[in-house]
Amino acid sequence: EAAVTQSPRNKVAVTGGKVTLSCNQTNNHNNMYWYRQDTGHGLRLIHYSYGAGSTEKGDIPDGYKASRPSQENFSLILELATPSQTSVYFCASGGDWGGGNTLYFGAGTRLSVL
Amino acid sequence: QQKVQQSPESLIVPEGAMTSLNCTFSDSASQYFAWYRQHSGKAPKALMSIFSNGEKEEGRFTIHLNKASLHFSLHIRDSQPSDSALYLCAVSASGGNYKPTFGKGTSLVVHP
Numbered sequence: 227e228a229a230v231t232q233s234p235r236n237k238v239a240v241t242g243g244k245v246t247l248s249c250n251q252t253n254n255h256n257n258m259y260w261y262r263q264d265t266g267h268g269l270r271l272i273h274y275s276y277g278a279g280s281t282e283k284g285d286i287p288d289g290y291k292a293s294r295p296s297q298e299n300f301s302l303i304l305e306l307a308t309p310s311q312t313s314v315y316f317c318a319s320g321g322d323w324g325g326g327n328t329l330y331f332g333a334g335t336r337l338s339v340l
Numbered sequence: 341q342q343k344v345q346q347s348p349e350s351l352i353v354p355e356g357a358m359t360s361l362n363c364t365f366s367d368s369a370s371q372y373f374a375w376y377r378q379h380s381g382k383a384p385k386a387l388m389s390i391f392s393n394g395e396k397e398e399g400r401f402t403i404h405l406n407k408a409s410l411h412f413s414l415h416i417r418d419s420q421p422s423d424s425a426l427y428l429c430a431v432s433a434s435g436g437n438y439k440p441t442f443g444k445g446t447s448l449v450v451h452p
Contacts, residue, residue: 257438266444267444268428268442268444268445269428269442271439271441274439282439316383316384321432321438321440322438327372327389327432327438328374328386328389329376329384329386329440330386331383331384332383333382333383334383
């Protein structure tokens, strides 16, 4: 089973502060993704990456940056956090055609911006 | 932009029932279709996927895909209380630039 680890699991931030969410995968997947999940909206794609050094904008990228310094690590950065970014954030890896396009999700990070 | 809609939003069924969940999509070029299950407080986990028109069965679960109707569905035979969860469908237009779009989910409760 693919392993995706997110940190921290819970985070309380202040409005205007900087927040970094980290994700590590040990399965050598090329693709990695950041989603947020809110009641009534399902999973919405923020940023994704096809490999080290690459980042792509998803459907709701405003207010977020992403960084993929290596095959294993993918970070989501909120430079100026706002209360509207309070949510549960999921990182995923996978989506490789040879692997049936299956995504493997981390356990999630619950972020509260006060 | 791909639009993915699920119905119903929520469903309550008795143990042993057949459960049917629906997903419609907007991009006729879509090539990859999947269902994920998310138990309360947990991460989504892949259930099944399908690439071509037709039907695929794995145990108690069956996917039907009709690309012409822009519709696919998940059927759960002999539903169990442990099947109670949020079910998410995912659609992607291309396997090369894989960027799945998820529906909002169907919340299923199976009562004993």
